[in-house]
Amino acid sequence: xxxxxxxxxxxxxxxxxxxxxxxxxxxxxxxxxxxxxxxxxxxxxxxxxxxxxxxxxxxxxxxxxxxxxxxxxxxxxxxxxxxxxxxxxxxxxxxxxxxxxxxxxxxxxxxxxxxxxxxxxxxxxxxxxxxxxxxxxxxxxxxxxxxxxxxxxxxxxxxxxxxxxxxxxxxxxxxxxxxxxxxxxxxxxxxxxxxxxxxxxxxxxxxxxxxxxxxxxxxxx
Amino acid sequence: xxxxxxxxxxxxxxxxxxxxxxxxxxxxxxxxxxxxxxxxxxxxxxxxxxxxxxxxxxxxxxxxxxxxxxxxxxxxxxxxxxxxxxxxxxxxxxxxxxxxxxxxxxxxxxxxxxxxxxxxxxxxxxxxxxxxxxxxxxxxxxxxxxxxxxxxxxxxxxxxxxxxxxxxxxxxxxxxxxxxxxxxxxxxxxxxxxxxxxxxx
Numbered sequence: 001x002x003x004x005x006x007x008x009x010x011x012x013x014x015x016x017x018x019x020x021x022x023x024x025x026x027x028x029x030x031x032x033x034x035x036x037x038x039x040x041x042x043x044x045x046x047x048x049x050x051x052x053x054x055x056x057x058x059x060x061x062x063x064x065x066x067x068x069x070x071x072x073x074x075x076x077x078x079x080x081x082x083x084x085x086x087x088x089x090x091x092x093x094x095x096x097x098x099x100x101x102x103x104x105x106x107x108x109x110x111x112x113x114x115x116x117x118x119x120x121x122x123x124x125x126x127x128x129x130x131x132x133x134x135x136x137x138x139x140x141x142x143x144x145x146x147x148x149x150x151x152x153x154x155x156x157x158x159x160x161x162x163x164x165x166x167x168x169x170x171x172x173x174x175x176x177x178x179x180x181x182x183x184x185x186x187x188x189x190x191x192x193x194x195x196x197x198x199x200x201x202x203x204x205x206x207x208x209x210x211x212x213x214x215x216x217x218x219x220x221x
Numbered sequence: 222x223x224x225x226x227x228x229x230x231x232x233x234x235x236x237x238x239x240x241x242x243x244x245x246x247x248x249x250x251x252x253x254x255x256x257x258x259x260x261x262x263x264x265x266x267x268x269x270x271x272x273x274x275x276x277x278x279x280x281x282x283x284x285x286x287x288x289x290x291x292x293x294x295x296x297x298x299x300x301x302x303x304x305x306x307x308x309x310x311x312x313x314x315x316x317x318x319x320x321x322x323x324x325x326x327x328x329x330x331x332x333x334x335x336x337x338x339x340x341x342x343x344x345x346x347x348x349x350x351x352x353x354x355x356x357x358x359x360x361x362x363x364x365x366x367x368x369x370x371x372x373x374x375x376x377x378x379x380x381x382x383x384x385x386x387x388x389x390x391x392x393x394x395x396x397x398x399x400x401x402x403x404x405x406x407x408x409x410x411x412x413x414x415x416x417x418x419x420x421x422x
Contacts, residue, residue, distance in 0.1 A: 008325030010349040016341045021406045025337035030234035036255035069343040095239035124380040204356045206372035211379035
């Protein structure tokens with residue numbers, strides 16, 4: 001799905017400044033709790049890191065932007081826990097309103113419904129037997145596709161041609177793993193794109209190196 | 222998820238507390254485990270790890286060659302590994318080539334060597350513009366690169382994590398590995414700054 005999370009090349013986002021390099025990672029206390037709960041929610045909901053990123057990406061764009069980084073982690077945790085029926089839809093909001101002194105009824109605890117899913121190993125890197133389809137130096141095209149679910153094929157590289165610069169270890173395919181449709185481990189290629197191919201002749205001169213799963217790319221004719 | 226208009230949005234800190242209270246009362250999370258994770262990334266795992274790797278590479282050419290060849294293994298040698306560090310690739314900056322790291326799709330970052338990402342790395346401005354106009358964005362962030370320097374942007378779109386090996390600044394020839402590590406900043410290891418020598422040294 002083409003979500004707000006896919007930000008590469010969007011315009012109108014303003015500018016940013018460096019902060020104190022010695023500042024810690026959290027600005028506020030609640031961010032620490034949201035961070036830890038979100039990490040733990042993967043296990044509690046019986047899901048995985050790809051499901052986690054999907055639960056981050058599919059938030060409403062306004063929530064995604066207004067709640068900030070750890071706010072969207074909290075929303076992600078709620079998405080994962082609600083999807084696996086660990087908590088009921090609306091449970092967090094009801095509890096929050098109660099904590100704020102409102103007289104609300106909380107939804108009953110649902111019957112858990114975790115996905116029928118188990119990883120074949122820890123992490124995302126896998127050994128596979130199939131030889132890689134492409135080699136360093138090949139010109140390849142990122143496919144034009146827009147799947148209904150999770151993907152790591154960013155919009156800004158789709159349909160563009162680049163050069164394979166490196167082969168990475170084979171990895172679990174996020175598109176299927178996020179939805180418990182199999183790990184589909186495949187070769188991952190580092191592909192270099194020229195800025196003028198991505199953004200036209202007026203663009204600054206630079207290269208972008210983007211990691212593409214084998215099923216994201218095709219030979220150029 | 223349906224968007225709630227501003228007037229009915231609940232404060233994020235209350236929603237966070239609400240989820241925590243639900244999970245704790247049902248024994249679904251252990252607050253002690255939460256505290257362990259928080260402490261790990263507040264105190265133990267941060268950019269000092271990466272700075273030690275960089276300083277070692279600066280003083281030990283053999284280590285540097287290994288680091289550029291096998292980032293994960295050479296970093297693990299120094300004791301740094303863990304979540305978001307399954308496969309780390311190191312890119313060397315020089316007078317001619319400037320590497321910089323981004324994650325346009327979320328905010329993937331090499332946790333074992335840099336800790337959790339800083340605010341600007343997660344900023345939509347950084348995520349959207351680094352792959353479209355890196356020279357302008359770097360300049361706005363305080364790094365003006367000469368026109369003939371080649372910019373290479375690394376978008377962390379798979380589980381591979383990138384780390385920049387910054388250029389060793391001139392005037393540091395007599396410094397020890399430990400002193401050098403003290404100069405290396407998080408920003409330089411992402412590629413949005415250079416390593417500078419403080420004037421007092």
